Amino acid sequence: MMYALIRTELYKIAKRPRSYIGFVAILLIVFIIEFALFIDGASYIEFIFQQLESFLSIEGKVLNGYLVCFIILQTLIIQMPLLVALVTGDVISGEAANGTLRLLLTRPVSRTEVVMAKYIAGSFYVLLLLLLLGALALGGSLLLFGEGDLIILKSETIIVLKSNDVLWRFYAAFGIAFLSLSVVSSFSLMLSCFTDNSIGPIILTMAVIVIFTIIGSFDLPLFDHIKPFLFTSYMIVWRNMFDQPVDWGIMQTSILILILHIILFLGVSIYYFNRKDIHT
Amino acid sequence: MNKLLAVGLICLSLVATTLTGQKAEQLVRNIQADFKKIERYTADLNISFDIPYIKIDPVKGKVYFKQPNLFKVKTEGIAFMPKQNPFYLMELISDPESYVCIDGGSETTPGSIIRIIQLVPKDHEELILAKLWVDAKGNRIQKTLLTTKTNGTIEIKYIYDNNPVIKLPTSMIFGIEVGKFKIPKMMSADLNSRTKQTTSTPSLTQGKIRLNFSNYKLNQDFNEKVFNQ
Numbered sequence: 001m002m003y004a005l006i007r008t009e010l011y012k013i014a015k016r017p018r019s020y021i022g023f024v025a026i027l028l029i030v031f032i033i034e035f036a037l038f039i040d041g042a043s044y045i046e047f048i049f050q051q052l053e054s055f056l057s058i059e060g061k062v063l064n065g066y067l068v069c070f071i072i073l074q075t076l077i078i079q080m081p082l083l084v085a086l087v088t089g090d091v092i093s094g095e096a097a098n099g100t101l102r103l104l105l106t107r108p109v110s111r112t113e114v115v116m117a118k119y120i121a122g123s124f125y126v127l128l129l130l131l132l133l134g135a136l137a138l139g140g141s142l143l144l145f146g147e148g149d150l151i152i153l154k155s156e157t158i159i160v161l162k163s164n165d166v167l168w169r170f171y172a173a174f175g176i177a178f179l180s181l182s183v184v185s186s187f188s189l190m191l192s193c194f195t196d197n198s199i200g201p202i203i204l205t206m207a208v209i210v211i212f213t214i215i216g217s218f219d220l221p222l223f224d225h226i227k228p229f230l231f232t233s234y235m236i237v238w239r240n241m242f243d244q245p246v247d248w249g250i251m252q253t254s255i256l257i258l259i260l261h262i263i264l265f266l267g268v269s270i271y272y273f274n275r276k277d278i279h280t
Numbered sequence: 281m282n283k284l285l286a287v288g289l290i291c292l293s294l295v296a297t298t299l300t301g302q303k304a305e306q307l308v309r310n311i312q313a314d315f316k317k318i319e320r321y322t323a324d325l326n327i328s329f330d331i332p333y334i335k336i337d338p339v340k341g342k343v344y345f346k347q348p349n350l351f352k353v354k355t356e357g358i359a360f361m362p363k364q365n366p367f368y369l370m371e372l373i374s375d376p377e378s379y380v381c382i383d384g385g386s387e388t389t390p391g392s393i394i395r396i397i398q399l400v401p402k403d404h405e406e407l408i409l410a411k412l413w414v415d416a417k418g419n420r421i422q423k424t425l426l427t428t429k430t431n432g433t434i435e436i437k438y439i440y441d442n443n444p445v446i447k448l449p450t451s452m453i454f455g456i457e458v459g460k461f462k463i464p465k466m467m468s469a470d471l472n473s474r475t476k477q478t479t480s481t482p483s484l485t486q487g488k489i490r491l492n493f494s495n496y497k498l499n500q501d502f503n504e505k506v507f508n509q
Contacts, residue, residue, distance in 0.1 A: 053363075055458045056331070059341075060358035149358040156460065160336040160358050244335050 002113055009121030013087060022083035022129050029079065030136040033072050037063065038144055048153065064148030066166050068141035070242070073173065076133070080177070081184040081209045081235070083129065088122035089188035089202030092273065096196035102278050111274045115189070119266060122185040126178060134174050152242045159244050169246075173238040176251075179258045180235035184209065186265035187231070193273045231261045304383040304397045305376070308412075310419045312373045314447050320346040321448065322502050323493040327359050331487035332458050334360060343493065348374055350507045353491075362454045362489060363431045368407050369399075369424055378402055384411070392417050406430065420447065432457055446498065452491045457484040 013019050037044060041063045049058060092115075095101040104114065150166045152159040161169070184205065191201035212232035215223050227233045237254035240247060322345075328338040341355035349371040353361060372379055384396035392415050399410040406428050413423040424436045435455035440447075 051459075055363065055456065056360045057363050058358065059353060059355050059361055060339075062358060151358060156333060158334045158336075160334070162337060162357060 001109055002117060005109060005113060005117035006120050006124075009091070009117050010124060013121055013125055016087070019087050019125065021086060022125075023132055025079065025083055026076070026129060026133050027136065029076060030072055030133070030140065033075060034068060034140060034144055037068050037071070041068075041145075052158070061146070061148040062151055063145060064150075064163075065138070065142035065145040066148060066150040066163065066170075068145050069138045069170065070150060070152070072133075072137040072141070073177075073238070080129070080133075080181060082206050084122075084126055084181050084184045085188045085202050085205035085209070087125055088185040088192075089205050090192055090198045091118040091122060091189060092192040093195050093201050094192075094198045096278070097198040105278060112270050115193070115266070115270050115273050119186060119189055119269075122189065123178075123182055126181045126185055130174055130178055130181070134170075138170055150242070159242065161242065161244060169241045173241045176238040176241065176255065176258075179255060179262075180238065183231050183235065183258050183261045183265070186262045186269070190265040190269040190272075193269045193276065196279070231258070234258050234261075304395065305381045307395060307414055307416060307419070308373050308381055308397060308399070309376065311414065311421060312370070314419055315370055316347070316374070318345075318347075318448070319499050320344075320502070321496055321498045322500070323448075323497070324495040325353065325355075326492040326494070327353075327355065327361075328490045328492070329360060329488075331360060331456070331489065332485045333460065334458075334487075336360065343491075344502060344506050346504065346507070350504075352507050352509070354506065354509075360489065362434055362456050368404075368426060368428075369410050369412075369421075372399060372401055372404060372407060372410060378404070379410075386416075387413070394422060446496050448493065448496060450493055452493075454489040454491070456487045456489060458487045459484050 045063050046053075049062075052058070090097075092101065095104060105111065109117075147163045149163050150161045152161065187208070188201055188205040191204050195201060209232060212230040216227055216230055216233050216236075234254040234257050237251065237258075240250055240254075323343050325341040325343045326338055327341060329336050336358070339355050339357050339359040341353055341359065344350075344352045344354070345367070349367045351367050353359070379399045379401050382398040382400065384398050386396060387394040395414045395416045397412045397414060399412065401407050401410070407426060408429055409427040411425040411427075412421055414420070415422050418440075420440055421438050423438065425433060426436070427433045437451075437453040437455070438449040439451035439453070441450045
């Protein structure tokens with residue numbers, strides 16, 4: 001029964017035109033960045049390294065597929081959660097607004113199963129988005145720019161990773177990105193349970209992510225006390241996969257916190273939805 | 281009598297200065313003569329780095345050289361190299377008329393006497409001063425300190441093996457000055473990092489790049505297109 005529910009939810013996602021906005025947006029962003037770097041990447045690299053090149057000269061192929069993929073992932077930090085929220089933010093509230101929720105719940109399935117089916121379908125959508133991103137950003141960039149060592153720019157440090165030590169980090173980064181986006185999808189699902197307004201949870205999820213990200217990127221000491229409590233602080237932990245050496249302690253903690261967030265948001269969703277009065 | 285003694289001492293010191301100056305020049309010429317015998321060479325290269333703010337593993341590569349000053353390092357990946365060409369010095373000493381040689385005395389180390397020689401270029405596009413520490417017995421440069429117009433000062437230490445045929449170093453250690461750099465947050469992978477408070481003037485810190493040479497091939501042909509790549 002659960003399988004049939006998930007299939008129905010996937011069908012609903014596939015039928016909505018807005019589900020394709022994410023794919024188109026990723027396609028466009030990746031294509032624009034790859035095209036721009038292919039045409040004028042050398043001057044971009046020169047601009048980034050101009051301070052360093054006053055002391056040292058850099059030998060080797062700096063602009064390569066791995067660096068381009070990293071730049072693309074870096075650029076999509078804020079956009080990807082918004083694209084996910086666009087689809088997962090109204091999975092329940094949208095049905096409530098359309099008046100199909102009551103009909104759905106007349107089927108011989110528990111409300112918990114309904115919430116879980118919607119979450120799993122949302123996660124499948126997230127997975128598809130990431131697979132497309134991986135194919136275009138990693139596969140496409142490698143095809144266009146070739147392999148090479150990866151230079152990771154930190155604000156005051158530079159890390160150079162050997163080309164044969166990079167690919168597994170990207171796979172792990174995509175895995176962590178999936179977990180991070182699942183947090184967003186579970187968060188928006190939770191908000192979706194609270195209201196019968198279709199657009200509200202989507203806007204609220206986007207607003208929360210934008211506000212949390214802004215707080216996370218500010219250097220104010222006051223915000224240092226708040227940052228550990230923002231789930232967005234752990235969503236960018238995929239970049240730590242490119243540290244040398246990887247701090248597995250931070251990775252484990254962050255992954256655990258992300259999983260706990262998913263459990264918490266799903267738990268609240270199930271708890272609330274099971275007690276919710278369904279009027280439509 | 282005292283006047284005579286004073287004049288004598290001055291003359292003696294002038295003669296001594298001239299003699300030691302000539303010796304220093306001769307030493308530089310000997311080094312140049314030895315180096316001139318190598319018209320070209322290639323060698324395998326292993327570069328290791330100890331540069332502040334940069335984490336990078338050792339890199340393998342190959343080095344190509346052709347007289348008078350064509351020099352190319354090809355690496356199997358990304359590497360950071362000193363901005364200064366290490367062969368500025370050889371280019372300078374190839375023409376004895378292009379510099380003034382000043383004897384800076386000597387240092388005694390176990391088993392050898394190290395002569396300190398300063399070369400002041402008369403008209404060089406980049407080099408202001410070159411200070412050399414030369415093993416007088418083996419005619420080998422042990423250390424150089426090159427002061428350049430645009431790229432600061434660079435120290436190069438030379439390490440040799442006991443091969444009497446190949447008078448080229450097995451290792452060159454570049455001491456470089458690296459200033460603190462900052463990459464804009466939107467370009468770095470550090471959105472959540474705290475920016476450390478820094479003083480208004482960026483401080484320079486010392487870094488090292490070590491080039492280990494092996495498998496020298498002297499005066500053997502290679503494709504010179506490598507210098508244009």
